[in-house]
Amino acid sequence: MPVFMQKTLRNIIIVILLIFAVSYAKAQNDSTFTPRKQSAKADDGTRFIDRVRFGGNFSFQFGNVTFIDVSPLAFYQATPQLQVGVGATYQYIRFSFRGFNTTANSIYGGRVFGRFFPFSTSPFFAHAEYESLNAAYFDQLVGEVRRGWIPGTFLGAGYSQRMGQRAAFNFTVLYNFSWNQFRSPYASPWVVRAGFHF
Numbered sequence: 001m002p003v004f005m006q007k008t009l010r011n012i013i014i015v016i017l018l019i020f021a022v023s024y025a026k027a028q029n030d031s032t033f034t035p036r037k038q039s040a041k042a043d044d045g046t047r048f049i050d051r052v053r054f055g056g057n058f059s060f061q062f063g064n065v066t067f068i069d070v071s072p073l074a075f076y077q078a079t080p081q082l083q084v085g086v087g088a089t090y091q092y093i094r095f096s097f098r099g100f101n102t103t104a105n106s107i108y109g110g111r112v113f114g115r116f117f118p119f120s121t122s123p124f125f126a127h128a129e130y131e132s133l134n135a136a137y138f139d140q141l142v143g144e145v146r147r148g149w150i151p152g153t154f155l156g157a158g159y160s161q162r163m164g165q166r167a168a169f170n171f172t173v174l175y176n177f178s179w180n181q182f183r184s185p186y187a188s189p190w191v192v193r194a195g196f197h198f
Helices: 005-030
Strands: 052-061 065-079 082-095 103-116 122-137 143-165 167-176 190-197
Touching: 065 103, 065 143, 065 190, 082 122, 122 167
Parallel strands: none
Antiparallel strands: 052 065, 052 190, 065 082, 082 103, 103 122, 122 143, 143 167, 167 190
16 A cells, blocks of 8 residues: 555544544533434334435536546434445546546446444444445456446444434445455545435
């Protein structure tokens, strides 16, 4: 891994740890902090639809490099500490530079995931996920570009900042144990995600 990526990764981890430490200290001192309040009813007959949350992330960039990412998700609050869900991903990438051929690529697929909150009063969670994306990649064996389904097996941790009764902002850092530098659509096995649910 290049030195600048190592430094960037180190800085990201330091910031995440600081956020976790400050949030955990606040949770211990703030009696009104109830991150799982909506799920406390999960065992007392709450309707199925009341335990379902929707969200995801959306990002875009336009110019010489056009990038559009739409990744919706839905999850079910199975217990006060466990969420299980599914998601979809669509990404469009287009490179257009004067004097060069314009190239474009679409990436699409889905994922299943689980989040576990080990401490009911803490916003931190462990995250496990399996993803399969259909993307173009350069096959070195035959010397040509091909499309195929590329698996991803992710483990990591995240932070969920409540915003009202149902909504939250989620920040997750994951490591892809199935990452392959020749086929993966990700530039690194480390993946950082930010999004919302409501």
